[in-house]
Amino acid sequence: MEIEFNHKIAAHCENGVIANMLRFYGFDVSEPMIFGLSYGLFFSHMPFVKLAGQAVTSFRTFPGVLFSRVTKLLGFKTETERFLNEEKAMAKVNKLVDAGVPVGCVVGMYYLPYMPLEYRFPFNGHNICVVGHDTESNVYTVSDPNCTEKVKITAKDLQKVRFTKGGTYPLFGQMYWVKEAPKELPDMAELAVKAIKKNCWYMTSQPSWLPFFGVNGIDYLGRKMALWEDKLGKRKAALGLAQIIRMLEEIGTGGAGFRFMYGAFLQEVAKLTGEDEYKTYSKRITEIGDKWRSFAAEAAGVFKRKQGSKSYPELASLISEIGQMERKFFTDLAAFNKNVMNRKNYK
């Protein structure tokens, strides 16, 4: 069975799978809209969570929550299932795909056959959508939002990536699908404005004694980075910096990318609500995204040991500057958004 599924490449895997799935059910919701509605923008620097021996820095909310948040908001009925038995996990996918239902799967990157060699990192949080199964050859057609076209993967490989062990966390063949689509979408303007309120809260509400999350996390990373070279030595400090850039720019966590995506979301909100001032905020978060990008470029000079590159305290002050910009941005946006909510009588 080959489902007629319109595949589109996306900036981020989970948003991408959701956007492609919703389009399959007849609803054109953009990737930035999905990201914004699920209040996905975040920051965390967690020295106590290690990935490949390095502290985890993330620029978005935790994997797996976007699908449930968005589909619930939009009135979809969905189901998620995990398995202990690998054969049962495969049989369930076959059953759904044969019935014409696209199935989202959480998979590990390491064993994905079509990933470039450099991307074979033990990261178990990638999302793909299974959209076809040829019973004769036992080969699956997969819509991977990081690919320009649909790809093929053997049953053996699919089973392996769904049950990759170790790494960030072991996988249990987690899969999700839509059981029932709504007749029409609810009022998106109201949902979007409410989601902005929540996102601002997540970024700025953390108490000062909890330094790892939200805007606090950016300040915290800045303070730590200033001391890296003295504390860790040249080699480890450079490595830590390279890891931050990877997490900043790579598939799955991309920091600046998510700031730009939020900018695109705010532009859509301006159109939806007729409130032009959201466009000003879109511009401001775009500037913040640009700052993250120039930080990445400066940092690359440091870990490549280029002449005349910045010192760690100088890099750290760039981070602190971004932290201040983000704090002010979300505080201002929250105030304006509250104003809109009052005027439009959104509860």
Add this chain to the structure above:
Amino acid sequence: MNIDDVPQDLSVFRGSVVRDVAYAVDADGNYQAVVSDGWNVKADALRTVLNDIDEDCMEIARQVVKHEVSPLAYYMAKGLMDVDMLADNSGISKRNVKKHLEWDAFQNLDDKTIQIYAETLRITPEMLKTLPEID
């Protein structure tokens, strides 16, 4: 970021269908999704991390040549795995994986076990039995 500034530096994506997508603004300030071939800054970061892993591997390779550890130890590090991950993904117990990292125990392994390790590490059984080259 403006659309014209979206980097198109093709390196790690060469030969694959994987690409990045960036949201960037056009001349009128409207956001659009743009497919990107990659960014040198990011590729450099990736290479820095991989080079560091390679340095560790070189150290292990020297030990393999002196028969202090088995080639499995080298290919495990090269494949970005540790004992826990290799054990979990191969289904071979941690205790046995640790044992097979020793030169002597590895030499006595049957073909079936070699095959399982090779598959888990995504290399051929012949490669797993080959000594790594050292600079």
